[in-house]
Amino acid sequence: MATAAQAGTMNDTVQGLILKQIDFKEYDVILTVLTKEYGKISLRAAGARRMTSKNAGSILPYTLAEFQFDYRPEQTMFRMKTARTIKLYRHMHEDLAASYAAGAASSTADAFTLPGEEFPERESVFVYTEKCFSLLDEGRETNLVLCLYLTDMMDLFGIQPEVDGCAVCGSTKVAAVSAEEGGFLCAEHAKEVGIPLQSKERLQRFRLIVKAGLEHIDAAAKAGGAEKFDLKVLEDIIRLHGAMNMKSFALYNRLFSIE
Numbered sequence: 001m002a003t004a005a006q007a008g009t010m011n012d013t014v015q016g017l018i019l020k021q022i023d024f025k026e027y028d029v030i031l032t033v034l035t036k037e038y039g040k041i042s043l044r045a046a047g048a049r050r051m052t053s054k055n056a057g058s059i060l061p062y063t064l065a066e067f068q069f070d071y072r073p074e075q076t077m078f079r080m081k082t083a084r085t086i087k088l089y090r091h092m093h094e095d096l097a098a099s100y101a102a103g104a105a106s107s108t109a110d111a112f113t114l115p116g117e118e119f120p121e122r123e124s125v126f127v128y129t130e131k132c133f134s135l136l137d138e139g140r141e142t143n144l145v146l147c148l149y150l151t152d153m154m155d156l157f158g159i160q161p162e163v164d165g166c167a168v169c170g171s172t173k174v175a176a177v178s179a180e181e182g183g184f185l186c187a188e189h190a191k192e193v194g195i196p197l198q199s200k201e202r203l204q205r206f207r208l209i210v211k212a213g214l215e216h217i218d219a220a221a222k223a224g225g226a227e228k229f230d231l232k233v234l235e236d237i238i239r240l241h242g243a244m245n246m247k248s249f250a251l252y253n254r255l256f257s258i259e
């Protein structure tokens with residue numbers, strides 16, 4: 001059996017986004033943390049719910065913090081030693097829509113990743129999620145930020161919607177968008193699956209959102225931003241094709257997004 005010194009390192013200092021915090025036992029909490037280096041990990045913060053805890057103020061969900069713990073490659077749960085807030089995203093937390101959007105983005109990142117999972121793009125999950133929080137903190141339109149974040153994540157995991165032609169026949173004369181079919185449909189196939197036709201403007205805007213990603217948020221905002229319709233379609237595609245629990249989206253939608 002390898003010793004700790006061989007298998008891992010001592011006192012690793014890693015920055016991570018806190019996606020989730022759950023109470024554990026009487027005084028502990030378990031944090032779900034998204035890091036650049038190790039992907040998604042869990043940190044157990046012992047005694048964090050005690051009044052005297054010096055870490056309690058540094059482990060708030062939807063913040064960027066620096067953690068100290070001993071990393072071991074065969075583990076996905078670690079005992080947190082210290083935490084220090086790096087970025088609080090204060091404006092985001094003070095705005096109800098923005099903070100719920102951060103919750104929806106966090107649950108997306110959580111659902112798309114597995115603890116300790118090795119995949120080449122895991123650094124991008126961190127980068128996109130941090131960018132999403134930063135844009136929400138800047139007060140950008142929450143629907144648009146979420147739409148662009150979702151399209152970036154879908155692109156990363158290979159489930160982006162088909163927006164260059166009908167998802168069934170490939171025709172470029174598109175007339176509708178279907179979450180079930182995973183993208184645009186021509187009039188004939190829209191009729192076949194029984195979904196309503198959409199205006200050219202709406203389809204063009206949806207296509208732009210899918211192509212833009214967070215990187216081109218200014219162009220997407222200039223072109224009209226995002227409607228509730230766009231977010232609903234993207235969310236449905238992820239739900240249907242990414243098989244994830246979108247509870248936080250249900251909450252966000254109920255409060256801010258459903259027409």
Ligand SMILES: [Zn+2]
Pocket residue numbers: 166167168169170171185186187188189
């Ligand atoms: Zn077709």
